[in-house]
Amino acid sequence: MCTLRDYNSDLQHAVNKKIHLTQNSFGYMLVNMSMIHDYIESLNIQGGTRYRSDCPSCGHKNSFAAFNDGMNIIFKCFHADCNVKGRLRVRLSADPPPLRTRNRYEESDKSLDSFHIPDTFVDISRSAVAMRYMKDVNVFDAYSHRTVRLMYDQRLNRAVFLIRDGSKTVDAVGRTLADVKPKWYRYGKSKQLFTAGDARDAVLVEDCASAASVSHLMTGVAMLGTSLLKEHIVQLKKFDTVYVALDKDATKLGLKTVQTLKPHLNVRMLILEDDLKNMEKEKLNEFIRRKTD
Numbered sequence: 130m131c132t133l134r135d136y137n138s139d140l141q142h143a144v145n146k147k148i149h150l151t152q153n154s155f156g157y158m159l160v161n162m163s164m165i166h167d168y169i170e171s172l173n174i175q176g177g178t179r180y181r182s183d184c185p186s187c188g189h190k191n192s193f194a195a196f197n198d199g200m201n202i203i204f205k206c207f208h209a210d211c212n213v214k215g216r217l218r219v220r221l222s223a224d225p226p227p228l229r230t231r232n233r234y235e236e237s238d239k240s241l242d243s244f245h246i247p248d249t250f251v252d253i254s255r256s257a258v259a260m261r262y263m264k265d266v267n268v269f270d271a272y273s274h275r276t277v278r279l280m281y282d283q284r285l286n287r288a289v290f291l292i293r294d295g296s297k298t299v300d301a302v303g304r305t306l307a308d309v310k311p312k313w314y315r316y317g318k319s320k321q322l323f324t325a326g327d328a329r330d331a332v333l334v335e336d337c338a339s340a341a342s343v344s345h346l347m348t349g350v351a352m353l354g355t356s357l358l359k360e361h362i363v364q365l366k367k368f369d370t371v372y373v374a375l376d377k378d379a380t381k382l383g384l385k386t387v388q389t390l391k392p393h394l395n396v397r398m399l400i401l402e403d404d405l406k407n408m409e410k411e412k413l414n415e416f417i418r419r420k421t422d
């Protein structure tokens with residue numbers, strides 16, 4: 130599965146990144162090291178705090194733990210069949226500061242709505258994989274019409290959707306292109322929902338790709354797996370009708386969302402036959418028109 134060339138380049142990567150490897154888990158870890166490294170950095174674990182999640186390598190539920198002791202991030206997967214384990218030096222100011230470290234040390238007191246586009250973001254057209262992803266999930270039309278602003282994060286290998294508030298970029302969400310968790314990663318701390326389009330009716334969906342894929346029909350709004358906050362309700366109030374898109378086997382979160390919104394705005398349920406971002410355009414257009422007449 131792992132060629133010598135991959136092995137060597139991963140080893141070089143580990144050396145470059147000054148990752149200290151535990152010897153007994155050498156072979157296995159190297160294959161995944163750059164991925165795990167990126168994953169840990171993306172978590173932005175503050176000094177003195179612990180983080181727990183599904184393992185980015187074996188995928189077992191809640192088996193991965195990381196702790197930032199101020200100097201190092203010590204990480205380990207507790208699943209018996211997984212030997213992901215190691216230590217990652219917290220970069221100090223002598224090192225070129227990557228995005229998350231800069232946030233950690235310099236931007237912690239800034240107001241939450243100040244968001245700077247990281248310099249690891251480039252135009253999405255510079256990544257063929259990111260462009261193909263956007264085509265596969267029916268986002269390309271919205272991109273061509275400049276309904277959505279897309280970028281590519283070279284460092285985390287993510288296709289990035291910028292979150293805008295008027296003409297201002299207030300946050301960004303990146304979809305992994307390497308099957309790394311989390312699938313969707315939010316770069317900033319804004320409470321702004323991702324929206325695509327400017328129609329008076331909105332459809333509330335799970336992710337940015339689905340939101341963008343319907344934006345020629347209605348304003349697509351992405352929940353990104355969170356529960357609704359007060360701030361979200363305020364943002365949704367401006368729409369005439371908000372359709373909450375639910376799977377056929379409606380999730381608790383979806384139903385709860387409908388209940389939460391009902392007292393505040395005109396909300397309707399939209400039971401999906403298929404994931405919006407995977408529907409062919411004609412079928413999608415027909416489906417939305419039929420359901421929202």
Ligand SMILES: [Zn+2]
Pocket residue numbers: 184185186187188189192193206207208211212213
């Ligand atoms: Zn594991």
